[in-house]
Amino acid sequence: MKKGIAVAGNMIVDMLYPTNGLPRPGELVTITGNMTRATGGCLCNDIIDLAVLDPALPLTALGRVGDDAEGDFVLDKLRAWPNIDLGQIRRGGTTSYTLVMADEITKHRSFFQCRGANADFCEADIDWDALDVDLLHVGYILLLDALDAPDEVYGTKMARLLHTAQRRGIKTSIDVVSEAGERFRHIVVPALKYTDYCVINELEAQATTGVALTDGQGRLIREKLPEALKRMKALGVSTWAVIHSPEGGFGLDERDNYVAIDSLKLPEGYIKGSVGAGDAFCAGVLYAAWRGWALTEAIELGTAAAACSLSQPGGTEGMRNCESAMALYRKLRQET
Secondary structure, three states: OOOOEEEEEOOEEEEEEEEOOOOOOOOOOOEOOOOEEEEEHHHHHHHHHHHHHOOOOOEEEEEEEOOOHHHHHHHHHHHOOOOEEEEEEEEOOOOEEEEEEEEOOOOOEEEEEEOHHHHHOOHHHOOHHHOOOOEEEEEEEOOOHHHHOEEOOOEEHHHHHHHHHHHOOOEEEEEEOOOOOOOHHHHHHHHHOOOOEEEEEHHHHHHHHOOOOEOOOOOEOHHHHHHHHHHHHHOOOOOEEEEEEOOEEEEEOOOOOEEEEEOOOOOOOOOOOOOOHHHHHHHHHHHHHHHOOOHHHHHHHHHHHHHHHHOOOOOOOOOOOHHHHHHHHHHHHHOO
């Protein structure tokens, strides 16, 4: 149990702007308050969430930030957690940043992303001989240019990295960014061959598997979830295939047993922002996997962690330790 988890990938400064709507082309909306800065991206969100869930969990960060004030901001935030090892963070160039337009009415968000130093993060940045962990989580695929690049043997450089980890006895996990376009089958699918745990949302699963999971109104087609999860397994996911959505968390475990956990019904006014809910769900599932829990317990903790995240505007500010998160989960379950 001592080895812990490494989280690799995007390190981003999120610049959050509260708005009174999200514009269509040519429209104007009002920014209703001051811009706030927060750390974001797969690495920052997941590793902080994991550090809060269990302050004794050994964690290692693998990624790149710029040699600039924003890079200092990111690293200062991560240094607040003594169980996060930053010894393998590389610096240079410009720190990646995302402009987040957050609609205060609908709670929907739009993102404008600058890749920055994240674009150069690659397998050569990892000192494998010094990396003594049980589990490596990497994300976001489709937002890490060097790792999204083609590889003549493995399909993508990301797939090669995951294969290296598995060959060294490290379990692997991936996450994907939501984007429009046709890149999923070319870039995400090769990585699944070397993935033990895949935790993605319904839109990402739909684009990856080709199984329609939403209808014309954007509603989840629940009866199609087992088919999509089986497809994820057929594409290579070895242990847990998990899909999360506003409606709940769903997965196939290592024996292909189907698990479905409905989302919690949150009190009116509870949700302050959703910028980190997906990463929080993922962190809960990863922590449960590391602890050796069953998938049902993992999705329950993921659901609890997402509910914690939704209580605050930023990506990680609402997270609680594991015991407190599960106490919140039980309380809200009893009230529905």
